[in-house]
Amino acid sequence: MVNQKRNQTNLHRVVIIGGGFGGLYAAQKLAKTPVKVTLIDKRNFHVFQPLLYQVATGGLSPADISSPLRALLSKNKNTEVLMGEVSSIDPERQTVQLRYGKIEYDSLIVATGVTHQYFGNDWQEKAPGLKTIEDALEIRQRVFIAFESAEKEPNPERRKDWLTFVLVGGGPAGVELAGSLAELAHGTLKEDFRNIDTSQAKIILLQSPQYILPAYPSDLSLQAQKSLEQLGVTVKTGARVIDIQGQLVTYSQGETIDRIHTRTVIWTAGMKASAMAQTLADCAGAQLDKVGRVMVEPNFNLSKYPNIFVIGDLVHYSDGKGGILPGVAPVAMQEGEYVARFIRNGLQNRPLSPFKYTDWGNLAVIGKHRAVVDMGWIKLSGFLAWFVWLFIHVFYLLEFDNKIIVMIQWAWSYFTDSKGARLITTPGKNPEIKLEDDHETIVYQTEAAHHVEVNLKVDSNS
Structure with a gap:
C-alpha cells in the first residue's frame, strides 16, 4: 500500500x-x-506520438498533434505542472x-x-530516430533538403543519392513513415520540381527479421509489405545494417553483403x-x-x-x-x-483487483486506403482498415481543436494529395551544399554571417 x-x-x-x-x-x-x-x-507540451511520422513528412504541423500540458490539466485544481x-x-x-x-x-x-537504440553504434547523427517533435522536424528538414539538393545537383549519380531514402526498421513507425515518404515523392511533389522527377525517388525499408510488423500475424505483415511495394517502396527483410558511413549504408542479407548509396537515413529499428x-x-x-x-x-x-x-x-x-x-x-x-x-x-484502505490490460488491437497505416488492423477476433486490411485507423487516431487526440484541425488537414490531403507543412525550418540557419575537391561540405550560414561547416567525404564511386 x-x-x-x-x-x-x-x-x-x-x-x-x-x-x-x-x-x-x-x-x-x-x-x-x-x-x-x-x-x-x-517540455511544456504533450505530443501524440503515433502521428509524428506525418510531421516528419510534412502532412501535419507540430502544433496539430501537440497540446500544452497546463491546458490539458487546467481543470485539475489539485495539480501543478512544472517544466x-x-x-x-x-x-x-x-x-x-x-x-x-x-x-x-x-x-x-x-x-x-x-x-x-543503435545497438552500441554511434549512428544518431547519421540516422535520426522518431520519438519527439524535435526528431520529426529534423527528419522533415533532411527529407526536403534532399529534394532541394537533388534539384540543383548536375551530377546524375549524386542526384540519385539525394533521391534515395533508407529507413532502418520495419515496425509500425518504419512502415508508416515509408508509406508516407512514398506518397510524398511519387504523388505530392511530382509537379513541384523542374529538374528532377521525384517519382524516381527510391524508398528502401531494411528490416532485420523476416517480416515487417513482426508483432502482427504473418498474413497481415505480408499484406502490409505488398501495400508498401505497390506504393513503390523496396522492402528488404532479413537485412541487418552493419555500418553507416558517409553516403553508404552497408547491410547483410543472409550471406550477402551489400551497400546502398544515400544521403538520407532514418532509424526506426529499436528502442x-x-x-x-x-x-x-x-x-x-x-x-x-x-x-x-x-x-x-x-x-x-x-x-x-x-x-x-x-x-x-x-x-x-x-x-x-x-x-x-x-x-x-x-x-x-x-x-x-x-x-x-x-x-x-x-x-482509502480499499483493495484493488490486479491490473489486466484490455487489448483493443494493433493498427498500422501504409498510405491512402491502405492499412492493417489486428483486433484478435478480426483482422482487416485495405480501405476498411484505413478507415478504422483514421477514426481511432482522431478519437485519441486529446484536444477538440486538434481533432478538428487534423480532420480538416486529412480531408484536404485526401482530395488534393497536398501536404501543407513542407517546410525546412532551421532557426537562424540556411543550409547550402558546395563541393570542394573530393569533399562535399554542408555549410550552415547563420543570420550573423558566421558559418559552421560539416565535411563529408565523397565516395569514389559517386
Missing part, C-alpha cells in the same frame, strides 16, 4: 515524472482524489532533484519513456529505456531487463520501494502469455489510470 497522509492538514503528495500518455492519464485520473499532484516534464528535468531521486528522503531545488513526494510515478531507468537502478535497486526497462511488481511498484511506480514504455511488465506488454499508447494509458486508482484506493 502507498504511504498514508502524515496528518490531517497535509495532503498525500504524488509526483509524476513525464507528461506522455502514462503520466498524463495518471494525473487526469487523480483529478478528484484528495492528493496534491505535481507533474514534471522537460524541468529530474537529475536524481532520493528514495529514502522521498525527494526528486531538479536544477532549481528538491520536490518531496509520498508516491512517485516515473513515466519517462524510451529513446533510440532503449530512458536514462531514468538507470537512475532507479542506482538509487533504488531497481532491476532492469536487457534493453534497460524497469522490472516491477504486479502493481507497477518497485520491490524495495513500494511507493515508487514505473509505467509506460519504461516498464517491463508481463502480458500473462510469456511476453511483455508492448510499448504503445493504449498500454501506457491503462497503466497510468491503474496506478492512479491504486494510490487512491490505498489512501
Whole structure:
C-alpha cells in the first residue's frame, strides 16, 4: 500500500515524472482524489506520438498533434505542472532533484519513456530516430533538403543519392513513415520540381527479421509489405545494417553483403529505456531487463520501494502469455489510470483487483486506403482498415481543436494529395551544399554571417 497522509492538514503528495500518455492519464485520473499532484516534464507540451511520422513528412504541423500540458490539466485544481528535468531521486528522503531545488513526494510515478537504440553504434547523427517533435522536424528538414539538393545537383549519380531514402526498421513507425515518404515523392511533389522527377525517388525499408510488423500475424505483415511495394517502396527483410558511413549504408542479407548509396537515413529499428531507468537502478535497486526497462511488481511498484511506480514504455511488465506488454499508447494509458486508482484506493484502505490490460488491437497505416488492423477476433486490411485507423487516431487526440484541425488537414490531403507543412525550418540557419575537391561540405550560414561547416567525404564511386 502507498504511504498514508502524515496528518490531517497535509495532503498525500504524488509526483509524476513525464507528461506522455502514462503520466498524463495518471494525473487526469487523480483529478478528484484528495492528493496534491505535481507533474514534471522537460517540455511544456504533450505530443501524440503515433502521428509524428506525418510531421516528419510534412502532412501535419507540430502544433496539430501537440497540446500544452497546463491546458490539458487546467481543470485539475489539485495539480501543478512544472517544466524541468529530474537529475536524481532520493528514495529514502522521498525527494526528486531538479536544477532549481528538491520536490518531496509520498508516491512517485516515473513515466519517462524510451529513446533510440543503435545497438552500441554511434549512428544518431547519421540516422535520426522518431520519438519527439524535435526528431520529426529534423527528419522533415533532411527529407526536403534532399529534394532541394537533388534539384540543383548536375551530377546524375549524386542526384540519385539525394533521391534515395533508407529507413532502418520495419515496425509500425518504419512502415508508416515509408508509406508516407512514398506518397510524398511519387504523388505530392511530382509537379513541384523542374529538374528532377521525384517519382524516381527510391524508398528502401531494411528490416532485420523476416517480416515487417513482426508483432502482427504473418498474413497481415505480408499484406502490409505488398501495400508498401505497390506504393513503390523496396522492402528488404532479413537485412541487418552493419555500418553507416558517409553516403553508404552497408547491410547483410543472409550471406550477402551489400551497400546502398544515400544521403538520407532514418532509424526506426529499436528502442532503449530512458536514462531514468538507470537512475532507479542506482538509487533504488531497481532491476532492469536487457534493453534497460524497469522490472516491477504486479502493481507497477518497485520491490524495495513500494511507493515508487514505473509505467509506460519504461516498464517491463508481463502480458500473462510469456511476453511483455508492448510499448504503445493504449498500454501506457491503462497503466497510468491503474496506478492512479491504486494510490487512491490505498489512501482509502480499499483493495484493488490486479491490473489486466484490455487489448483493443494493433493498427498500422501504409498510405491512402491502405492499412492493417489486428483486433484478435478480426483482422482487416485495405480501405476498411484505413478507415478504422483514421477514426481511432482522431478519437485519441486529446484536444477538440486538434481533432478538428487534423480532420480538416486529412480531408484536404485526401482530395488534393497536398501536404501543407513542407517546410525546412532551421532557426537562424540556411543550409547550402558546395563541393570542394573530393569533399562535399554542408555549410550552415547563420543570420550573423558566421558559418559552421560539416565535411563529408565523397565516395569514389559517386
